[in-house]
Amino acid sequence: MAKPPSVHSAAEVAQMFELDLKNRALAALLAWLLPGAGHLYQGRTAKGLLLMICITTTFVFGFYLGNGKVAYATPLTMDQIAANGGGNYFRNRLTQAIDRWPFLCQAGIGAVAVPAVIERQRFLSDKQPLFGGWFWPPKQSGRDVEPTIDSVGGEVQHPNELAKWNYEMGFYFELGTIYTVVAGLLNILAIYDAHSGPLITATPARKDNDSAGGDASKSGDKEAG
Amino acid sequence: MIPAPIANIAAESALLGATSERLWYAAPLIVSISLVYASTRHEETGPIVSHAARFAMWILVFMLVVTGVLQFLGWMH
Numbered sequence: 001m002a003k004p005p006s007v008h009s010a011a012e013v014a015q016m017f018e019l020d021l022k023n024r025a026l027a028a029l030l031a032w033l034l035p036g037a038g039h040l041y042q043g044r045t046a047k048g049l050l051l052m053i054c055i056t057t058t059f060v061f062g063f064y065l066g067n068g069k070v071a072y073a074t075p076l077t078m079d080q081i082a083a084n085g086g087g088n089y090f091r092n093r094l095t096q097a098i099d100r101w102p103f104l105c106q107a108g109i110g111a112v113a114v115p116a117v118i119e120r121q122r123f124l125s126d127k128q129p130l131f132g133g134w135f136w137p138p139k140q141s142g143r144d145v146e147p148t149i150d151s152v153g154g155e156v157q158h159p160n161e162l163a164k165w166n167y168e169m170g171f172y173f174e175l176g177t178i179y180t181v182v183a184g185l186l187n188i189l190a191i192y193d194a195h196s197g198p199l200i201t202a203t204p205a206r207k208d209n210d211s212a213g214g215d216a217s218k219s220g221d222k223e224a225g
Numbered sequence: 226m227i228p229a230p231i232a233n234i235a236a237e238s239a240l241l242g243a244t245s246e247r248l249w250y251a252a253p254l255i256v257s258i259s260l261v262y263a264s265t266r267h268e269e270t271g272p273i274v275s276h277a278a279r280f281a282m283w284i285l286v287f288m289l290v291v292t293g294v295l296q297f298l299g300w301m302h
Contacts, residue, residue, distance in 0.1 A: 017268045046270055054257045061253065175250055182254055186261040193265045200266070 066176020
């Protein structure tokens with residue numbers, strides 16, 4: 001029975017592709033902050049630009065579809081969870097994370113995560129938004145939310161601002177969320193690539209083929225092209 | 226008089242047609258996901274693009290199969 005394929009180490013991959021990954025931790029940090037920036041730092045320009053264009057465009061398009069409201073950190077505080085009969089610390093943290101789970105994925109892009117966390121802190125401190133309402137969490141009380149005027153002039157009250165956004169944007173709020181979530185997840189792949197190079201799997205050689213070398217069936221550009 | 230199963234298929238096809246406009250939003254995602262995924266497997270542009278094209282085809286086929294299964298289940302219902 002064949003063994004599952006293993007992943008080459010960063011050093012092996014760098015040697016295979018003649019890559020200089022430079023400071024890998026710094027490259028990963030840059031890749032997190034801005035998609036493709038880690039690759040540009042390493043001199044992998046074409047790939048860096050490809051990643052930057054793909055991931056940034058995906059995020060920006062989703063952000064545009066969601067009217068700039070789909071990326072924000074949860075306004076739910078640990079105190080609020082405890083006041084509503086929360087459990088232990090980890091359970092409360094989990095509740096907090098699940099409250100706005102798309103942000104966990106969107107935070108794969110540092111340029112989104114950092115302003116969103118800053119805006120959350122300002123929101124909780126009753127300060128004014130820094131980025132013109134982008135990354136600003138929704139108001140949780142319906143009393144602070146202006147009603148929507150529908151197509152026949154009727155007033156539609158909302159229990160909170162998130163409900164208002166969903167009512168007004170409908171499908172596009174969900175679509176914008178999906179686009180931004182996918183962009184954040186894709187950037188995690190890009191961060192790995194900046195840190196460790198392309199993900200090349202190596203199937204261990206069979207016992208009767210040991211003399212031919214241990215990674216005879218690896219896949220990659222050297223073999224493909 | 227149109228037989229009921231054919232009328233159902235026609236109605237479901239019309240419904241699919243009405244929602245197909247929304248399916249176009251999947252196209253940029255498929256392109257983006259394919260290219261980024263392929264770029265984490267290769268270093269040169271040529272292999273990245275060819276891998277991305279194959280991967281995009283797989284996603285499309287998968288989506289078509291799922292759509293077909295859902296249509297069939299809807300028709301059975």
